[in-house]
Amino acid sequence: MRIALLYPPPWKIPAAGEPRLLSKDGGPPADFQEGDLDADFFQTPYGLLSLGAQALRAGHQVKVFNLSAFSWRAVEQAVAELEADVFALSCWTANRRGVGLTVKEIRRRHPRAHIIVGGPHATPLPREVMRHYPEIDTLCEGESEASFMELLQRLERGASTKGVAGTWYREGSDIVQGASRDSIRNLDELASPHAYFDTHIFMTSRGCPWACTFCGAESSWGRGFRANSVPYVLDALEQATARARVKMLQIKDDTFTTNKKRVLELCRGIRDRKLKFLWSCDTRVDVLNEELLYEMRLAGCQRLSLGVETGSPTILKNIDKKITIDEIVAAAEMAKKFGVHVRFYMMLGNRGETAQTFRETLEFLARAKPHQYIFSCLSVFPGTHDFQDAERAGWLDRERYFTEDFQELKVPFDASDDTTALLNSWFAQNKGLQEGYAPTTDDCRAILGRLGDHAPAHLDVAGAYYQDGELELAAHHAHQALAHGHPTPGLAYNYLACIAHLRGDVSAMQQHFMTAAKTDPQHQVLITNVQRARGWFAERGPERGLPLELVGKHDFRLLERTEQPALPGALPEGFAEWDTEAPRALPLSADEGTGSVVDRQRQPIEFRSRRLPVAR
Numbered sequence: 001m002r003i004a005l006l007y008p009p010p011w012k013i014p015a016a017g018e019p020r021l022l023s024k025d026g027g028p029p030a031d032f033q034e035g036d037l038d039a040d041f042f043q044t045p046y047g048l049l050s051l052g053a054q055a056l057r058a059g060h061q062v063k064v065f066n067l068s069a070f071s072w073r074a075v076e077q078a079v080a081e082l083e084a085d086v087f088a089l090s091c092w093t094a095n096r097r098g099v100g101l102t103v104k105e106i107r108r109r110h111p112r113a114h115i116i117v118g119g120p121h122a123t124p125l126p127r128e129v130m131r132h133y134p135e136i137d138t139l140c141e142g143e144s145e146a147s148f149m150e151l152l153q154r155l156e157r158g159a160s161t162k163g164v165a166g167t168w169y170r171e172g173s174d175i176v177q178g179a180s181r182d183s184i185r186n187l188d189e190l191a192s193p194h195a196y197f198d199t200h201i202f203m204t205s206r207g208c209p210w211a212c213t214f215c216g217a218e219s220s221w222g223r224g225f226r227a228n229s230v231p232y233v234l235d236a237l238e239q240a241t242a243r244a245r246v247k248m249l250q251i252k253d254d255t256f257t258t259n260k261k262r263v264l265e266l267c268r269g270i271r272d273r274k275l276k277f278l279w280s281c282d283t284r285v286d287v288l289n290e291e292l293l294y295e296m297r298l299a300g301c302q303r304l305s306l307g308v309e310t311g312s313p314t315i316l317k318n319i320d321k322k323i324t325i326d327e328i329v330a331a332a333e334m335a336k337k338f339g340v341h342v343r344f345y346m347m348l349g350n351r352g353e354t355a356q357t358f359r360e361t362l363e364f365l366a367r368a369k370p371h372q373y374i375f376s377c378l379s380v381f382p383g384t385h386d387f388q389d390a391e392r393a394g395w396l397d398r399e400r401y402f403t404e405d406f407q408e409l410k411v412p413f414d415a416s417d418d419t420t421a422l423l424n425s426w427f428a429q430n431k432g433l434q435e436g437y438a439p440t441t442d443d444c445r446a447i448l449g450r451l452g453d454h455a456p457a458h459l460d461v462a463g464a465y466y467q468d469g470e471l472e473l474a475a476h477h478a479h480q481a482l483a484h485g486h487p488t489p490g491l492a493y494n495y496l497a498c499i500a501h502l503r504g505d506v507s508a509m510q511q512h513f514m515t516a517a518k519t520d521p522q523h524q525v526l527i528t529n530v531q532r533a534r535g536w537f538a539e540r541g542p543e544r545g546l547p548l549e550l551v552g553k554h555d556f557r558l559l560e561r562t563e564q565p566a567l568p569g570a571l572p573e574g575f576a577e578w579d580t581e582a583p584r585a586l587p588l589s590a591d592e593g594t595g596s597v598v599d600r601q602r603q604p605i606e607f608r609s610r611r612l613p614v615a616r
């Protein structure tokens with residue numbers, strides 16, 4: 001069968017030159033400003049790639065399209081031309097309105113196609129989503145690989161799709177829930193998305209044993225933690241790194257180090273198999289220790305993102321975070337010891353937030369000194385304890401998600417108006433990624449001493465010397481990084497190019513840039529530098545003595561690219577043609593005006609609306 005897996009845009013986006021539509025006509029929320037949708041929004045949901053992988057393994061024809069940045073005109077065209085038996089859409093809170101519009105369009109163009117919806121917004125509000133979007137035939141709740149495959153088998157046989165466990169369906173005008181479906185016990189039975197698709201997102205487990213009040217993990221995966229075996233993950237890593245053009249992956253498990261022993265084995269396996277790539281992961285501060293961090297760093301861990309949320313012990317307690325301030329500070333120190341960059345995810349507006357707790361948070365950040373931190377304002381997502389408690393307390397009606405045009409429901413849980421105003425005015429000045437602790441050259445040298453001849457640690461030392469203007473030493477360590485097999489050698493060549501430039505050696509600079517661009521053509525720093533150098537040559541900069549400013553950096557910033565299906569990019573020619581080959585990476589091309597979106601500084605939005613009392 002022909003299966004189109006779609007990630008629809010949030011609403012009707014105007015094409016270039018077209019006026020913005022009003023929200024009542026399907027356009028963006030009335031108060032929407034460019035930048036409100038952060039870079040993460042535009043990533044293809046990994047779940048679509050997982051569903052695609054299962055369907056491909058079963059012999060179906062599959063296309064995955066990320067339409068999240070497409071103009072409505074382009075969505076209409078894509079839907080019109082795509083002849084699929086099944087359209088399957090991923091529904092998140094932020095794109096719920098776009099899902100509603102897209103399923104309408106699919107039904108109009110393909111009256112006989114089967115329309116399936118799933119994902120983190122559909123899961124906690126299945127009845128409501130089916131009621132408000134009557135074009136949907138079947139909705140899959142939560143983990144969906146097994147339900148989806150059963151649906152496909154039935155459709156292929158021409159059998160009824162009603163009653164599949166884990167789904168919601170229609171009986172006449174009724175919306176009916178099928179039997180519940182157990183979680184997949186052995187995740188190794190699933191085909192890995194990395195066997196079929198290019199993506200820099202990587203997952204090794206599902207679920208999280210904790211239950212923070214703002215988080216929807218439990219609603220998606222049920223209680224508890226399930227993981228792929230170490231050999232399965234290592235095989236998938238081999239596939240993912242072979243495909244990746246810049247050897248950097250984001251491991252995006254809810255809490256990657258939940259099982260420390262497993263992660264230790266994984267890290268040792270990465271080294272045994274000589275897999276060379278840099279990676280980041282997300283976790284909690286209370287499931288780390290020195291041995292683990294040391295092994296993680298040796299295996300290429302470059303960044304550790306920690307769910308810290310607040311510096312107030314009261315709020316930590318209110319949100320059931322089950323960690324202490326001391327644990328946070330200790331974890332950050334341990335990670336720094338081995339040169340792992342520490343990023344704190346922080347939140348504003350959780351339960352109990354006051355001017356005092358907010359001050360405590362800022363004071364705490366000054367003390368804990370992460371390399372980076374980023375704040376976001378509380379969003380109340382269906383499926384969270386916040387949502388349930390707000391409904392119970394009577395200040396939230398789930399219909400708002402269908403009748404109002406907001407992107408996500410960003411409201412402080414119970415802060416006073418004064419506190420909200422304080423948070424908003426601070427946030428307006430402090431949006432996006434904030435830089436904190438910067439290790440000194442001595443710090444970097446000490447880390448290198450602890451790790452031995454470790455390529456990424458050498459590059460850190462090279463970077464530190466470069467900032468100090470010690471070009472000889474910087475070049476030495478950049479060469480050492482190369483000699484010890486740095487996974488992104490282009491970044492070491494970039495330093496060598498910058499150094500050659502500072503020394504006035506134009507031809508060496510050119511040579512190094514050419515080598516760099518061949519090895520890591522999509523790293524942001526390289527793209528910037530190569531463009532600047534090109535412009536400089538075009539203006540006959542060397543002859544005219546014009547200045548050339550280059551960036552000497554090697555931070556964990558991923559790729560500059562927009563490419564289907566990992567990220568929204570233009571649909572390639574012939575996108576609607578079906579063939580029997582497994583999908584390959586589609587050609588790189590400019591998209592429709594979003595520019596590149598990966599790992600750009602996040603620009604989350606502040607609290608817009610105060611919560612409204614629910615009409616009784």
Ligand code: B12
Pocket residue numbers: 037038039040041042043044045046047048050051088089090091092093094116117118119120121140142143144145148201203206207214215216217218220221252253254381382
């Ligand atoms: C890792 C992660 C990310 C990563 C990777 C996401 C990705 N590309 O998959 C990054 C950082 C990119 C990310 C981004 C965002 N995330 Co996020 N993310 C998570 C996290 C921690 C895990 C998700 C996960 O395990 N994915 C693994 C895959 C296999 O699962 P999946 O994509 O959900 O798909 C499964 C099911 O949902 C379902 N399904 C999904 N789509 C479809 C479609 C069909 C047709 C069917 C049948 C089934 C189906 O079946 C899939 C297979 O079982 C969750 C928390 C959690 N544990 O759920 C939050 C979470 C899902 N994210 C959340 C949010 C809000 C976002 C952002 C919108 C944030 C933002 N403002 O930009 C963006 C946009 C999402 C996107 N386009 O990817 C919210 C979702 C809430 C909501 N109701 O919308 C969650 C629940 C966290 C929270 N705050 O509580 N996220």
Ligand code: SF4
Pocket residue numbers: 208209210211212215216217254255284307
């Ligand atoms: S916020 Fe993190 S630790 Fe808390 S429940 Fe969600 S995934 Fe688990």
